[in-house]
Amino acid sequence: MKVLFATPPCQGLSSVGKNKVQKHFEVDRRNFLILEVFDFIDKLDLDYVLIENVPRFLKMYFPYEGKLLLLSDILKSRYGERFDMSFDVLNARNYGISQSRPRAIIKLWKKNLSWKNPDIEPEIPLSEAIGYLPSLKNGERSNIKWHYVPKIRSGIAEALAHTATGRSAMQNEVYYPKKENGDRISGFHNTYKRMSWDEPAPARTTYSGSVSSHNNVHPGRLMKDGTYSDARVLSLLETFIVSSISPDIVFPEKTSDTFIRTIIGEAIPPKMLEKICYPSGGDEFGK
Known part of the structure; x- marks a missing residue:
């Protein structure tokens, strides 16, 4: 089984999108990292792909083939024949985690496979x-x-x-x-x-x-x-x-509390990621 996890940064992108010109996206190369994910999908025989980001990621427009398009439209156009897909905003508070943490979750899986969302759990x-x-x-x-x-x-x-x-x-x-x-x-x-x-x-x-x-x-x-x-x-x-x-x-010696808090703030709660990957709680990915 081959799985790709992608969590590209989203600095500099606009949710307004279509009133922006191409030059806006060329200021910061990090804005294009999500597009570089396509190279991995193209070259690797992947079974599953998970792309995770902030919720507004789903509303942003990206430069693609001379146009500004939603990522969902790009993925469907490029990989719709190869993968089934889902585009959701999931919140950690619904999956056994005592924190309201909404995340954009994009999932791609081969047509002969399945990948359901985890069941909603009572809030803690x-x-x-x-x-x-x-x-x-x-x-x-x-x-x-x-x-x-x-x-x-x-x-x-x-x-x-x-x-x-x-x-x-x-x-x-x-x-x-x-x-x-x-x-x-x-x-x-x-x-x-x-x-x-x-x-x-x-x-x-x-x-x-x-x-x-x-x-x-x-x-x-x-x-x-x-x-x-x-x-x-x-x-x-x-x-x-x-x-x-x-x-x-365990953190490396001399790791500051500020740095620990920073990386926690940048990350998806691990239990949430586990629930997404193993929605039924077993050891079989996607099930």
Whole structure:
């Protein structure tokens, strides 16, 4: 069995597409890497091809034979007689992963084979996924492997302590994020925002280690004094859990936490990929 996995970058491409000229695509060669996948499909006798990317990848237009076409149209035209195909947006939250992570999934398989999508599974809320782990104070390091968090400015931590589960500190009238000079910080409604216990985590991006980025703050627990615990981002352990990564993973020595968070933000959750490749849970690809 021969399988090709392709995850080309999509920088510089436009979802508007048809009002762009060819020159737009020539600025960055990375925009053409998806087209280089065709060389592998042409030269190798592949049984299955999986192309994975961000959801808007399916709406982008690519230069092909003097035209700008959707990738689905290019693939159908070029390989429609050889492969069956599907073009879907699948979300990790539907496949046993406590994270909302939609991905564009393009599948090609030989006409004599089959490749179904995995069955939808019940969502796993954060309360079930990470609720058993102990709280962490600002900058605290526990005795549990990977369960520690970076320290943030005390003023930001105070604002988050007065922010309820599922809400943003930007909405607070008194305890709101401030600059070091005391001025109110401006930003989007989903920055400095706590997650919700009753939902999967929002998508873990390359900036998951920053409370000022989107939807990154731990849900927190209401305490007796009226404030909320865990004024922090998810620990690396919690990030591993909601990304279906084993806490026993080993990284090269001196690998920074920032780099680990970056590669997690760039990757598809491994359990999601496993479910796509082995949708029935067995050891036979595509079934």
